[in-house]
Each structure stands twice: as structure tokens, then as C-alpha cells.
Amino acid sequence: MRRILYTIGFSLVLGSSFSCTSSSSEDPLAALLTSPPVVSSVTPQIGTPAQNNTNAMYSATEVLIKGENFGVDTVVRFNEIVAAITLNLGTELYTKVPDGAYSGFITVSKSGGSCLPNTKTGVNCAGMEYFIDCYAATNKQYGSEIELKQGSSLSVEFDGQETKAFHTDTLLSSRNLTIGCESAVTVRVFDRSCKATDYVLQNDPIIPFPAGVATQFYITADSKTCSLVL
Incomplete structure (x- = not known):
């Protein structure tokens, strides 16, 4: 009887030992494979794709994700x-704003994961908001941007041949910008990915x-007061 009890006890201890060893070796690997990524910071959170517009060339913003x-x-x-990821240190990712990027979300997904379109959620996915600013790359060379809201108008004075920077609010519907000026004006309009369209020496353009x-857009005019209606 003692020999039987001893055998049963030894088997239980041995089985428990194997169970603990197996669990401790498998759990970290399982967690690594199945746990979603975590994004704690994105620096900077405002940037631009490469700009190769006429008379304006700027490199894509380098971004660090921690x-x-x-x-x-x-x-x-x-x-x-x-x-493209230029460097992956496990807790830091280095990348650049790609061509065609626009304001919305920057996301990180890992093997077997996916992010829902234009969101920061999904399977094995994490992210943060990211903003594309075509003017920031110039170090605000034309001063502070002037906001023009939909359904409103502005009267803007230009001193000599001067360029001013503008931006609209987010438009609820497509609209036309009407510029009224006593002299011809040159207008540069950026799309959401910072590709520019130039309207050169136009009289009272409607854009x-x-x-x-x-x-975002620029207006270059002579010493005149111009009206902007959106």
C-alpha cells in the first residue's frame, strides 16, 4: 500500500512540475504573438508628404512612433x-510621410492583424490621429495663415507684391472661391496630399x-485690397 501511495504522489508532483515548466515557456511567446501593438506617441503629429511643386520642393516629414x-x-x-519603415527597434518605429497621405490616422499593425479603413482600430492594430499641413514645411514664410470660413468673405490688403497664406475650414459641400482684385493675382491651391495647382496672373479667378x-492656398497680389468670397 505504501509503495502504491508513493508512486501516485510522485506522479502528481512530476506532472505538476511539467505543467508549470510548459506554461512558463509558452505564455510569453503566446502573449507576444497575440497581444496588439501599443502606440504611446507620434512625433511630430503634423507633417507633409514630399512636395515637388513648381518653385517649392520639401522633403517628406520624418516620423517617430513610440x-x-x-x-x-x-x-x-x-x-x-x-x-516604408526605415528602422524598427521593437519599441520605436522610424518612417516618413508617404506620397498621397492626407489627414486622418497613422496606424501600426502586426503579423496577422489589420486596421479598419481610415480608423485606428482593428485586429492587432493601434494608432493616433495625424495631420497633413502643406504650409508648415515652409516655416510659415508668409506669416500666419488666414482662415476663410465657408459662406463668409474677407477683405485683404496686400502691400507691394506680397504673398499671403490662407486655409478654409472643413467644407461641408464643394464650393467656389471667388477672388476680386483690381490687379491680376497668382493663386496656388494645395490638395489634401499637398500637390499644388497654380493659377498664374488671373483676373478675378473663380476656383x-x-x-x-x-x-490651403496662397495668393500673390500687388498693392491692392482684394475680396475673397467662399
Whole structure:
């Protein structure tokens, strides 16, 4: 009887030992593979894709993403645009704003994961808001941007041949910008990914602006007072 009890006890202890060893070796690996990434900071949170517009060339903004559990098969997206990762340190990702990026979200997903379109949520996905600013790359060379709200008008005075920077609010519907000036003006309008369209030496131009976007633009004029209506 003693020999039987001893055998049963030894078997229980031995089985428990194997169970503990197996659990401790598998849990960290399982957590690494199944836990979602965590994004704690994005620096800077405002940037621009590469700008190769006439008379204005700026490099894409370099971005540092900090967090944890990024994995090795990591994908960084600006909304749906995939960005190249220049360095992955596990808790830090280095990338650049890709061509075609626009304001919305920057996301990190790992192997087996995916992010829902234009959000920061999904499976094995994390992210933060990110803002595209076409004017910031110039170090505000034309001074502070002037805001023009939809349905409103502005009267702006130009001193000599001067360039001023403007932006609209986010338009609820497509609208036309109407510029009235005693002299011809040159207007540069940026799309949401910082590609520019130039209207050179136009008299009282009427320029279409798209819905759902806060459009940035420049106006260059002589010593005149110009009216802007949106």
C-alpha cells in the first residue's frame, strides 16, 4: 500500500512540475504573438508628404512612433497608404510621410492583424490621429495663415507684391472661391496630399474647392485690397 501511495504522489508532483515548466515557456511567446501593438506617441503629429511643386520642393516629414509590442512583420499606414519603415527597434518605429497621405490616422499593425479603413482600430492594430499641413514645411514664410470660413468673405490688403497664406475650414459641400482684385493675382491651391495647382496672373479667378477638406492656398497680389468670397 505504501509503495502504491508513493508512486501516485510522485506522479502528481512530476506532472505538476511539467505543467508549470510548459506554461512558463509558452505564455510569453503566446502573449507576444497575440497581444496588439501599443502606440504611446507620434512625433511630430503634423507633417507633409514630399512636395515637388513648381518653385517649392520639401522633403517628406520624418516620423517617430513610440510604443511596444510592434513585432517584426510590422506595417505602418497613413490611412490606407502604406509607409516604408526605415528602422524598427521593437519599441520605436522610424518612417516618413508617404506620397498621397492626407489627414486622418497613422496606424501600426502586426503579423496577422489589420486596421479598419481610415480608423485606428482593428485586429492587432493601434494608432493616433495625424495631420497633413502643406504650409508648415515652409516655416510659415508668409506669416500666419488666414482662415476663410465657408459662406463668409474677407477683405485683404496686400502691400507691394506680397504673398499671403490662407486655409478654409472643413467644407461641408464643394464650393467656389471667388477672388476680386483690381490687379491680376497668382493663386496656388494645395490638395489634401499637398500637390499644388497654380493659377498664374488671373483676373478675378473663380476656383473650385472640394467638400470634406480644409483647403490651403496662397495668393500673390500687388498693392491692392482684394475680396475673397467662399
